[in-house]
């Protein structure tokens with residue numbers, strides 16, 4: 001069964017002036033760890049708010065566990081956990097008080113479902129008397145996750161849970177999600193970090209309210225239609241400027257210390273000859289290689305294809 005269904009969902013704001021979600025359809029299977037991947041303003045929060053019954057769509061239907069997000073909102077609210085992008089915690093309440101508060105809201109107790117949160121809560125238990133406002137980002141994130149889990153939800157919605165959190169806490173967080181998944185919970189998580197996409201079973205790449213691709217991370221990357229090259233030189237800015245002036249190049253963008261390049265034609269490009277051409281143009285310490293695309297490369301490619309398709 002599908003745990004989450006979006007069927008041609010559209011959402012606008014400001015009397016239709018802002019199109020936040022544009023005819024989105026997708027399904028998440030029960031027990032899946034599904035990622036909604038896209039930059040700020042892509043429409044991720046709007047989708048989460050529709051699925052958690054906090055926002056009405058303009059058009060389309062949405063369902064969670066077979067329940068309609070409009071008609072069955074009360075039943076959905078009981079059966080889902082939601083960790084909003086900006087922390088949902090009460091800053092003046094302590095760690096223990098926050099957790100107790102959320103348990104009481106759902107008519108349960110911390111003890112009733114303690115096995116589900118135990119591994120996560122044990123990590124913040126030494127600070128149980130500390131006010132939430134005085135916790136580090138990583139600890140707030142763990143507490144917010146415990147609060148979203150305390151009523152044992154069947155589906156967990158996590159909106160950018162790792163934004164603003166340090167690298168170690170991010171890694172730990174994804175480990176926790178894997179454990180929760182093993183316990184049968186369906187997880188829908190959004191992130192602007194493309195490197196986190198590979199940690200999901202399936203992903204939807206979203207931009208300007210539209211889904212550009214839905215598949216496993218491996219298949220999204222495998223669908224990259226052309227060869228991808230990485231070029232570097234001592235002066236990366238100068239290199240980028242001269243590559244942008246080359247008509248045979250279809251796309252080029254800075255990517256870490258390299259520039260990623262695709263060509264208009266798929267003829268074999270002699271790496272050595274290209275390196276020599278760039279050196280003859282005055283570029284120093286030139287390095288050219290063929291690379292495998294990442295999710296971010298796929299995202300950029302799909303975005304460009306979308307832009308090119310626009311009239």
Ligand SMILES: Nc1ncnc2c1ncn2[C@@H]1O[C@H](COP(=O)(O)OP(=O)(O)OP(=O)(O)O)[C@@H](O)[C@H]1O
Pocket residue numbers: 013014018019020021038039040041042043044045046047085160
């Ligand atoms: N209440 C609102 N009124 C007007 N415009 C809004 C409102 N909420 C969101 N928007 C706009 O709708 C679009 C989608 O926003 P949304 O918050 O759903 O995206 P997001 O991917 O979650 O990004 P972010 O991480 O920045 O929240 C953006 O252009 C945003 O500015």
